[in-house]
Amino acid sequence: MRISVIGCGYLGAVHAACMAELGHEVVGIDVDESKIENLSAGRAPFFEPGLGDLLSPDNARLRFTTDIAAAEHARVHFIAVGTPQVAGGVAADLTYVNAAVEALLPHIGPGHLVVGKSTVPVGTAARLAELVAPTGASLAWNPEFLREGFAVSDTLSPDRLVYGVDNRDDRAAEVLDEIYKRPLEAGTPRIVTDYATAELVKVSANAFLATKISFINAMAEIAEVTGADVTTLADAIGYDARIGRRFLNAGVGFGGGCLPKDIRAFQARAEELGVGHSLAFLADVDDVNLRRRQRVVDLVTENLGGDLTGKAVTVLGLAFKPESDDVRDSPALDVAQRLADAGAIVRATDPEAIETARRIRPHLDYVESIQEAISGADAVVVVTEWHQFRELDPAEVAGWARGRVVVDGRNCLDASDWRSAGWTYAGLGRP
């Protein structure tokens, strides 16, 4: 199948590379010249395990360009551009999706299929289908559920495939089946439904995941005033198959380019539809999440005598999660900034995210080496659970730092090991 992928960011670059890996002839298109230059040279423009292995300038099935006219040679066109929050608001900004589809219109015709992958407010697909219809092409919505850090394997072996199609269009599902032949043959469940359901599956899945995390973080708040241990609580409730242990890791909370903005855009869309009350709880989900960031700062402050002014604090982690260089709405970077705002002398490190962090917070002090970051610190704060931080030897780290305070914002360290090595250990929702 000849495919174009419009938008080559965290989602689109991976999707393009994986579609070529599935045997299709793919052109990735983006307006960002430097991204296209990197991808064309076989270099991943961001850190994503396994992506580099799929990119090669010699791969005849995969090329990248800034020229939207290159889409003419394809028959299926995936829309994978960003849908961030509108400036100064919470709704999804559809400028990029609209611009991508408008730009595509002169290059498509009968027999072409436009496939939306971006996360959009319910109702967007039906509106875009009307825009596409005069060209003779049709439109489907095929939301994406990949996780950063596992994006390649999630794309090649997804948990499920969802196609939102126009019920008068028999062909769209067949075309998508051909594209996803390999995962379908491997047994991936596939749901064919209408546009609205497909759009809602995506945002409700992210809303559910965010709710699960904020639920356990709310339990952490209760644990903090009762002396209970939220990690034990999570293990215990997680054994109930109806609840499940995954996504019950209490800590500094969720961030990234999706969960936070998606729950806000979903609430904004529900308001527009006159059913804002149905999603009112998501405001609490957001609030619990943001409170946990300040809780980390408060724990550092309490353990350093109540005042951060002039205290040297090492922040371990900048990315919103391990195995990613993504710092969009990163709790880790937010904590670093809050500590600096409170007067601490902050030094931060991350195995992959220093460059991306520097772009949005250039004034913070970043160092590459963990030892250098910790050297002379009064307190160490872990806010992204990279294995490099989880595996630190507390006795060795004690030789680098000045103080003996460690705040575990991800509950990822062995508290007893750190305490045995002389540290004052503070986790979230743990005694």
Ligand SMILES: NC(=O)C1=CN([C@@H]2O[C@H](COP(=O)(O)OP(=O)(O)OC[C@H]3O[C@@H](n4cnc5c(N)ncnc54)[C@H](O)[C@@H]3O)[C@@H](O)[C@H]2O)C=CC1
């Ligand atoms: N990052 C992720 O893990 C996932 C993202 N999504 C959704 O996918 C969409 C894209 O997200 P990301 O890839 O993270 O964003 P991103 O910001 O990394 O990438 C978006 C890309 O679109 C490009 N672009 C913007 N306007 C364009 C146009 N008119 N023509 C061509 N390219 C254009 C930008 O230059 C950028 O490279 C969002 O709706 C997001 O919610 C869905 C599932 C997973």
Ligand SMILES: O=C(O)[C@H]1O[C@H](OP(=O)(O)OP(=O)(O)OC[C@H]2O[C@@H](n3ccc(=O)[nH]c3=O)[C@H](O)[C@@H]2O)[C@H](O)[C@@H](O)[C@@H]1O
């Ligand atoms: O729409 C999207 O873009 C994607 O958003 C999330 O994927 P992602 O943002 O890559 O990362 P997650 O693994 O979901 O983690 C999100 C945040 O929640 C935090 N988290 C996760 C799990 C947990 O138990 N506790 C917790 O605080 C992580 O540290 C991270 O900051 C979803 O998991 C994907 O299915 C979805 O496709």
